[in-house]
Amino acid sequence: MTTSREIRLAARPRGMPQPSDFELAEVELPEPGEGEVLIRNAFVSVDPYMRGRMNDVKSYVPPFQLGEPLTGGAVGQVVASKNPQWPEGTWVVHNLGWREAAVSDGSGLLPVDPSLAPVSTALGVLGMPGLTAYVGLLDIGRPQEGETVFVSGAAGAVGSAAGQIAKLKGCRVIGSAGTQDKVAWVRELGFDEVFDYHETDTREALREGIDVYFDNVGGSTLEAAIGAMRTRGRVVACGAISQYNATELPPGPRNLFLVVTRRLRIEGFIVSDHYDRFPDFLADMGGWVREGKVRYRETIVEGIENTPAAFIGLLQGDNIGKMLVKVGPEP
Amino acid sequence: MTTSREIRLAARPRGMPQPSDFELAEVELPEPGEGEVLIRNAFVSVDPYMRGRMNDVKSYVPPFQLGEPLTGGAVGQVVASKNPQWPEGTWVVHNLGWREAAVSDGSGLLPVDPSLAPVSTALGVLGMPGLTAYVGLLDIGRPQEGETVFVSGAAGAVGSAAGQIAKLKGCRVIGSAGTQDKVAWVRELGFDEVFDYHETDTREALREGIDVYFDNVGGSTLEAAIGAMRTRGRVVACGAISQYNATELPPGPRNLFLVVTRRLRIEGFIVSDHYDRFPDFLADMGGWVREGKVRYRETIVEGIENTPAAFIGLLQGDNIGKMLVKVGPEP
16 A cells, blocks of 8 residues: 545635645555556645636536545556556656556656756656647747737746747747746747736737737736737647636627727637647757757745645746746656 | 719628718719720619728728718729720729729729629629638638538628538538528528527527538627637637627627637638639639539619618618619619
């Protein structure tokens, strides 16, 4: 038997989640049965999309269940195996979420090679957030060399990757973020312009026009970006973190009529529809990361018991780059 | 010299245009000079997009100028010619707008064959509104057989054509309109379901879900359609007649976040970007009209002096099918 601690959903948050919406529990895991493996996690991931699953609303993924551990991305090592595909010692990324250890039947595991990059990157720049940036920018936004791309949430795991890919594709890139530290880091990444949206009016920052908007935040930023769109501009609708905790639906952009007159395209996507792009992504992004052309940063919180605080901090914008919780030893 | 009466913009409308925003003037046209033709119009067109040009706002077409005749679609016959390309007797469609007669240098004319269809159709089902329906539905909406298509403004020139094309492509088609007479006609056209949006809540009418929304009206109908969208649904953003007379910008759809979770695409277009599709359109639509597979209707007002009233009536929804003003003899 292995003891593992896990975080369960205790109550459905109203608005910004509170620590009391979560509970820490200790469970005894059985030895893996035939075909199963026991995984000891090094990192669990907190991601903005998880907020939506905490509501009791049918969406593209089913809601989390009360009293159950929260599932989501995690990376760990197989420490006991009765599945020949996943021998003991293998590092894997999986979706069993906010726990120190988990028993898996082997489905939904992906191998991670710890000699190529830190295993934490499998949850960030070389994982789901990186693929989100890659697919969203290249397949949905389809920027052309010389175009101007605006990325909100530019210091986040997705936004920082999207902006750097746009630079590699020969675009002029503008980023917005919410603190001076974030602005400084995004500037280091090579964005052409970066502004703190608390201090600079977004409309003013975009007054010269944009061709692609990679939207991580929604709300008034989306309205400002639509207003700045050039003819045949595109909005990559990736997320709307400004609204995830809204208790009633705020009005949409008042200038949506510009979609007609400027022939705009606003298109949403969910990264899990695009896993067929994972091999291309890993080849490109792995190369860019190795060559230092795409840089990343992580904000790491220690201890499974601090996962809810890390998640709440993420929604409040406390992170620079990928927000992770370290729950066990790394390679 | 030829006497012609024309309608000029006397004042920029605030909200719904008033008769006093227009003035009737009489002008003497010179004989056509070298390379020029004199055209006597049979019909002039009133179209919703013209409302936007009455504002002093830069858009995809420049604003109308105060004191100048309003330009726009018209069909007429060359009655004097010093341009061998356009001999006397030729019927043409042109963009010189709200006047009984006009002198043209021959640019921007398209020939019309009066033996194929009534010349008025060159302003409707076989002209700009028909092409708008064709390109918007097929190239932007891209409906698949078996999908459900919702068309607002379904009794209008564009909406009635879009819905019938969707039926020909094997779709289930729902239409909305604003009077019982319109509903009855749209039902005759073969739409699967038609409702009067004054009497039926649009959300209720769409409760079984839609795949494509051909949007002619914007506003709350757009919000309801987004709410009814199935995964990977598409909004063809063609027009927003509900908002053309708004004096301040109303809030946009509150449920725009569904664009992400349902992977929606909202895409605007302007028909003049798609004139390369005119030959395909004429071949397809000409055939469908001849075979009775696409039907059309016209609401015809008599006399150039009644053009402003026809235009105001159009914005108020007085028309069934294409709204036209008859200003001279037909073939």
